[in-house]
Amino acid sequence: MAIRGDWFYEESESWPGQAFGIRIKKILYEGKTMFQEVLVFESTDYGNVLVLDGVVQATERDEFAYQEMITHLAMMSHQNPQKVLVVGGGDGGCVREVLKHKSVQRVDLVEIDRTVIDLSLKYLPEMSKYLNGYESENQESKNDPRVHVHICDGFKYLAEHTDQYDIIISDTSDPDGPAEQLFGKNYFQLLNQALTSQGVIAMQASENIWLRLDILKSLQETCSEVFPVVNYASTCVPTYTSGQLGLLLCAKDKNTNLKQPQKSWEDVKLNNASNKYYNEKIHASSFVLPTFVKRFISN
Numbered sequence: 161m162a163i164r165g166d167w168f169y170e171e172s173e174s175w176p177g178q179a180f181g182i183r184i185k186k187i188l189y190e191g192k193t194m195f196q197e198v199l200v201f202e203s204t205d206y207g208n209v210l211v212l213d214g215v216v217q218a219t220e221r222d223e224f225a226y227q228e229m230i231t232h233l234a235m236m237s238h239q240n241p242q243k244v245l246v247v248g249g250g251d252g253g254c255v256r257e258v259l260k261h262k263s264v265q266r267v268d269l270v271e272i273d274r275t276v277i278d279l280s281l282k283y284l285p286e287m288s289k290y291l292n293g294y295e296s297e298n299q300e301s302k303n304d305p306r307v308h309v310h311i312c313d314g315f316k317y318l319a320e321h322t323d324q325y326d327i328i329i330s331d332t333s334d335p336d337g338p339a340e341q342l343f344g345k346n347y348f349q350l351l352n353q354a355l356t357s358q359g360v361i362a363m364q365a366s367e368n369i370w371l372r373l374d375i376l377k378s379l380q381e382t383c384s385e386v387f388p389v390v391n392y393a394s395t396c397v398p399t400y401t402s403g404q405l406g407l408l409l410c411a412k413d414k415n416t417n418l419k420q421p422q423k424s425w426e427d428v429k430l431n432n433a434s435n436k437y438y439n440e441k442i443h444a445s446s447f448v449l450p451t452f453v454k455r456f457i458s459n
């Protein structure tokens with residue numbers, strides 16, 4: 161990570177030879193928790209920006225393209241998602257999207273670093289609004305009693321919760337730092353065990369098609385050792401490395417079709433809930449692979 165003059169640059173050996181810059185208007189918070197380095201700044205053109213260990217996690221301007229896709233690709237592939245788990249997701253964006261579905265009775269958020277929630281409540285209010293009041297005795301949100309927040313390691317939480325969730329969204333930071341063990345076979349097995357029989361998982365695959373296709377290939381192969389259905393979808397987020405982000409969707413039941421919405425948005429939405437990015441056509445098209453990717457990823 162580098163701040164030079166009034167620019168923030170996302171630089172990493174994981175994406176050699178390139179860097180992404182966002183112009184800073186004002187630094188809002190800079191610190192180190194027991195898990196990671198945290199930076200929050202107001203940008204000139206992308207609203208407030210959350211950065212963890214030098215990697216952009218969310219900006220107010222384009223976050224919806226990620227939150228809607230990682231959430232609704234999974235939720236729309238399940239006939240009746242009632243209990244949902246979000247691992248990571250301390251900015252609150254996925255929880256906001258899950259609550260748009262009238263079938264949802266409960267969503268558990270498991271975030272290891274409370275500082276991320278506290279800073280998101282302060283600087284990313286449109287994302288974190290349903291985490292408000294999470295410190296209450298039963299961790300219920302003030303804005304929606306369906307939300308329950310747990311401050312703990314997702315790996316540990318999953319080991320203690322089997323056969324409980326219809327949907328699990330693994331919205332964690334990249335596989336170094338606190339999320340290091342959240343991209344291996346043991347983690348995928350815990351995710352599978354935590355699912356109910358028709359359960360579906362959506363994971364931020366942390367790699368994209370322009371950088372390390374070999375890593376994506378082995379990630380999909382490892383997932384396929386655990387899940388009978390594993391599909392790769394894309395979303396377009398300008399402030400994520402190379403502007404494209406991969407999502408891995410996995411199903412516990414071999415007959416689950418992840419690549420087409422299994423119901424219409426009109427049938428699932430709570431009140432007048434709407435989306436700025438997700439729609440039924442983009443659901444299907446997000447699983448279509450460019451030719452150069454097909455040698456590595458199978459859909």
Ligand code: SAM
Nearest residue numbers: 248249250271272273276313314332333338339
């Ligand atoms: N959308 C972002 C992305 O695609 O990279 C992720 C956003 S969210 C802020 C990532 C969250 O995962 C962080 O708040 C981080 O603290 C949390 N996290 C990392 N490792 C974790 C673990 N082992 N258990 C629970 N949460 C974890």
